[in-house]
Amino acid sequence: MKDLVLALDFGGTKLAAAVIDLGTEKIIGPVIQQPTPVTEGAGGTLQAMIHCGEQALAVLGQPQLVKAVGISFGGPVSQDRKSVLLSNHVANWNGARLVDEISRAFKLPAFMDNDGNVAALGEWWFGGYRKLNNLAYIQVSTGVGGGFIFDRQLYRGGGLAGEPGHYIVDVNGPQCSCGRQGCLESVCSGWAIAREGRQAISIKPGSCPALVRLSENQPGKINAAMVFEACRALDPACIQIVSGALNNLAITVINLITCLDPQVVVIGGGLTRSRDIFEKYFFPVVTEQMHPFFKGRCMVEISAMNGSELLLGAALLTTEKAL
Template sequence: MIMPCAVGVDIGGTHFRLAVVDETGQYGIIKKFPSESHLGPHKLIDRVVSAVSGVTQEVPETVAGIGVGIAGAVDHIKGVVRFSPNLPGWDHIPLAEIMEARLGRPVLVDNDADLIAFGEKWRGAGRGYENFLCITLGTGVGGGLILRNEIWHGCGTAGEIGHVTIDRHGARCNCGNYGCLETVASATGLIRMAREGLREGKEGLLAQRITSDPDALSARLVANLARQGDPWALELFAELGKALGVAIASVMNLLCLEAIIIGGGVSEAWDFFIGPFRTEYARRVMPGTRPEVPVLPWALKDAAGIIGAAATIFHKKSNLTVL
């Protein structure tokens, strides 16, 4: 008997990824494509549909459906992307309806960080925990909340820790607010702070690099120079860690969770922000709330959102238990 499978899709501002996943969480080759999000939502949908069609032709008789994760505010019941701060033009786009009509298969759509959390719950660092928060540090900052082994959507968009205010006089965020966690603890936040520091006369390897080649500035460059011991690069990651400490202490004071999982591309610089994070968190968490909560790196890496997206198909189709 051939094991049922699902296609998991993870749509980001720079790239989208997909793979075929079976009911045990095993997955095939992850295929990665440029999003070209500047061309608008419908061009990106065309690219995603084409890529999904390609992989479903390889195992057509066993695909139970397609799970899709995308950054932003998502109505997971209707499959509508209400708003995405890092994807231009995604304003009330009925993504599930469009994809189902073109692919002829069930499509479930949810917030990407929620699905990363669900993937880590099923087959990653979240196994054994009933209640935890998964934070993704990438272009922006996402959050997925697992309560009693299920994604907690609240009335629709719970878990958006990236848009918790940590400084009411802070920088403007892509969401339109000011002082969000995302303005500091993300790739775009690191770049913003680096540019501000350069204008203020900061010196060192990072300053030299971006003065000679402004286009070279990226979160990866900051991380590489932090590994070389550049004081300013290390300072930027310290600020990122402190901002995380402020936000996560507030979450723990409210919910007293069992664990925190941190993933996303920026989390590869773990060693440079985890110390400042722990110090700031300990300063701000209420005594008795879990001052030494487990803070874990994601286990599934780039596969987490894909596996979580596929898991939602199995969960709905056959009541897959995720413990």
């Protein structure tokens, strides 16, 4: 145990901390998690995360073996990757010098990037793709993020590259979290699919009997998992919601491939755990719409890492792989 780092994941809905051994490429001990205390703002969230990190180190028993901290942040960060630009989920993060705060709290060097880049890095190195030079990653969970590895390095552009969630797929589409209309995230994300489900049971309950039953006819209870389940039960309205969302995701993937010519596009995040739904409504569109040049040339895969790409990728931020 000589390459130990503390990995911290600031998500919009949950915080997670774990010690990673970069030598054996394993998470050491339990992943310490708690819901993000959204109502307490940035200050309360930071204190909660420091507590999670301290618990992860305490379980290890030998905190002095840990050499650095890697931070995944659920929102854009500054070009020098020292401060947070914004969180769409938690107030008062704007401009916070998070790297300095974490470094001071743990008395260790700290390194940060946004969660899309971190997940792309983790997926590339630990998800079975490290022999490839070019990978595009899209995270579809509560929101939609992403990151690109080009020539074996993260491509950051001026600092904000890799935001496929805010590619516009329908200029007249629903309102997005960024304030515009019709971004991919506004039609294919956990919150967008839940919103469509709520509308369906309010406006046309007869077309979604399974969703009415699953939610006990309470729109406030509906989440994306319920809409997926009602789609499996063949509710016409839910089939329409899910197939429409995944059609937009597939078109975004196709456009990314045409634009970037990566060797693989990996889709991760909570929604992709419903592999059967992706087989039915996502992959056929990808196959049908793929430009002939790219057929057999670029793979499109679902992540097999079950969410661990964020903590493992955060650990890699402390190495030269994240330069």
